[in-house]
Amino acid sequence: MFEFSYLKANSLSEAAAFVAAHPDAKLLAGGMTLLPTLKQRLAQPSHLVDVGRLPELGGIELKAGRLAIGAATRHHDVATSAVVRNAIPALAYLASHIGDPQVRNCGTLGGSVANNDPAADYPAAVLALDAIIVTTQREIAAADFFQGMFATALEAGEIIVRVLFPVPKRAAYEKFPHPASGYAMAGAFVAEMATGVRVAVTGAGPGVFRWSEAESALAQNLNVAAVDKLTLEATDLNEDFHATREYRANLAKVMTKRALQKMLATK
Amino acid sequence: MTKLELNVNGKLRIGEVEDRTLLADFLRDQLGLTGTHIGCDTSQCGCCTVHLDGRAIKSCTMLAVQASGAKVVTIEGLAKGDTLHPVQQAFSDCHGLQCGFCTPGMIMATAALLKDNPNPSDAEIYRGLEGNLCRCTGYINIVKAVKRAAQTS
Numbered sequence: 001m002f003e004f005s006y007l008k009a010n011s012l013s014e015a016a017a018f019v020a021a022h023p024d025a026k027l028l029a030g031g032m033t034l035l036p037t038l039k040q041r042l043a044q045p046s047h048l049v050d051v052g053r054l055p056e057l058g059g060i061e062l063k064a065g066r067l068a069i070g071a072a073t074r075h076h077d078v079a080t081s082a083v084v085r086n087a088i089p090a091l092a093y094l095a096s097h098i099g100d101p102q103v104r105n106c107g108t109l110g111g112s113v114a115n116n117d118p119a120a121d122y123p124a125a126v127l128a129l130d131a132i133i134v135t136t137q138r139e140i141a142a143a144d145f146f147q148g149m150f151a152t153a154l155e156a157g158e159i160i161v162r163v164l165f166p167v168p169k170r171a172a173y174e175k176f177p178h179p180a181s182g183y184a185m186a187g188a189f190v191a192e193m194a195t196g197v198r199v200a201v202t203g204a205g206p207g208v209f210r211w212s213e214a215e216s217a218l219a220q221n222l223n224v225a226a227v228d229k230l231t232l233e234a235t236d237l238n239e240d241f242h243a244t245r246e247y248r249a250n251l252a253k254v255m256t257k258r259a260l261q262k263m264l265a266t267k
Numbered sequence: 268m269t270k271l272e273l274n275v276n277g278k279l280r281i282g283e284v285e286d287r288t289l290l291a292d293f294l295r296d297q298l299g300l301t302g303t304h305i306g307c308d309t310s311q312c313g314c315c316t317v318h319l320d321g322r323a324i325k326s327c328t329m330l331a332v333q334a335s336g337a338k339v340v341t342i343e344g345l346a347k348g349d350t351l352h353p354v355q356q357a358f359s360d361c362h363g364l365q366c367g368f369c370t371p372g373m374i375m376a377t378a379a380l381l382k383d384n385p386n387p388s389d390a391e392i393y394r395g396l397e398g399n400l401c402r403c404t405g406y407i408n409i410v411k412a413v414k415r416a417a418q419t420s
Contacts, residue, residue, distance in 0.1 A: 006269060006286035006332045028333070035328045036310055038287075048286075050333060076322070100398025101376065102313060105322040106329065180311070182397070 002044045012056040012159065015049050016136045020157030027051055027159060029072050032099065032107035033115050057110065057161060062087050065167050071110025071160040075099070078109060088129070090171035090189070090263075094121050097175065099182050110160040113145075116152050116207065117183070118238065123208035124189035125165070125173065128200035132164040139164075148207040168193050172263035174255045175203065178242065185243060186251035190259040197222065204237050204252040214256055223264070224257050271335035275300070276344030284331045291315040293331035294341060302342035302371045306400070313399030316372040316379075317341045323379035325398070342371035345378065354378045354416040363412030365403035373399050377413050386417050 006028075009015035019025045024046035028034055031052070037043050051057060057072035060081050067087045069078060078084050079096035098104055098112070098121050112122040113133065126133070126142045133140045136159045145153045154160070168191040175187030184203030188211075191198050197218040199211045217226040234249035243251070272281050275298060282297050294300045294317070303326055306314035310328040317326045318340040345352035351359065354377045364370045373396065380387060380395035387395060392413045393406075401409060 001287040003285070003287060006330060008332075031328060031330070031333070032310070035330070039308070048330075052333070100313070101379070101395060102316055102323050102325045102398040103310070105319075105324050
């Protein structure tokens with residue numbers, strides 16, 4: 001790691017003011033992506049501002065049909081929260097399948113969403129559930145938030161405070177994890193909302209995206225066969241030594257079908 | 268340099284580290300607790316697993332300064348005097364190791380797993396130890412040891 005100065009923030013406003021005044025400072029929450037990045041010397045921040053234990057970024061609360069989860073909430077705490085398991089079991093399931101137990105004890109919701117790794121799990125839930133990302137400055141709709149590989153709508157100095165997840169009628173998440181990293185080679189979050197069924201795919205493309213053809217087909221016929229007939233366009237998907245883009249397109253479809261099957265099996 | 272103060276294996280330890288010092292390096296180099304191993308140094312293998320405020324974490328992927336004020340338990344903190352912790356005893360009884368390099372991390376991860384789930388199934392053991400790699404055993408005796416520890420804990 002290159003040298004940096006560590007600063008434990010005492011409050012959210014202190015952290016926000018500090019990162020706004022220091023353009024090369026970075027926020028540290030769980031550190032599950034940031035620290036490995038620094039160890040490989042792929043980044044050289046001047047300061048790390050630790051917001052991982054700020055009480056203002058904690059808390060899980062169900063209010064007016066929306067589940068609010070603080071940005072610094074650990075994956076383990078989302079996975080095991082009775083409130084989350086009751087309101088959106090698919091979200092608890094998703095959180096329980098990120099990385100491994102040690103990673104889930106450190107990694108945070110806000111960190112995952114802000115990093116927007118194209119193979120991360122949380123972005124699929126955030127987009128499929130049409131969640132709202134509440135920051136120190138504003139509220140951002142999921143559709144506007146994710147802007148492709150590692151890119152988001154966050155401005156310099158803007159910090160995610162919590163994510164508001166509308167509670168769906170039912171939902172499910174399925175992924176094909178990379179055997180070594182656990183990241184999604186392809187993952188699909190399917191949610192039945194008041195406005196219809198939404199399908200968000202992660203891992204397959206340069207960033208999380210909605211599979212609109214599947215959503216339209218499911219608006220007509222809410223069953224697995226409706227997706228079976230479709231082919232996900234592979235042109236813009238990722239290709240690497242793990243899988244061709246055509247393979248990923250098919251894998252995304254299989255994960256969508258599995259998630260759908262799981263969702264339809266719940267009342 | 269930053270001062271830090273943390274409780275390690277029940278004792279208050281005070282140190283001064285470069286901000287970029289990893290918790291694993293602090294434990295090994297400054298406190299001499301070399302039972303915490305660094306295997307891959309990329310948060311894959313879990314050899315460096317310790318408990319931070321009661322939960323398993325990979326100490327190669329946490330800054331020492333992040334742990335300031337916390338309670339850390341390392342492999343050295345499990346036994347009570349000459350009496351091994353039930354998980355240590357079970358790994359010994361079932362020979363849940365070959366070279367032994369991954370063993371401290373396996374034991375710390377197992378102790379944390381059994382705290383959450385005192386009677387895990389095979390599938391739950393596989394999932395619970397997903398963050399720990401053993402390159403020798405094929406895991407058969409490790410899983411046996413976890414089951415034995417579940418019975419004896």
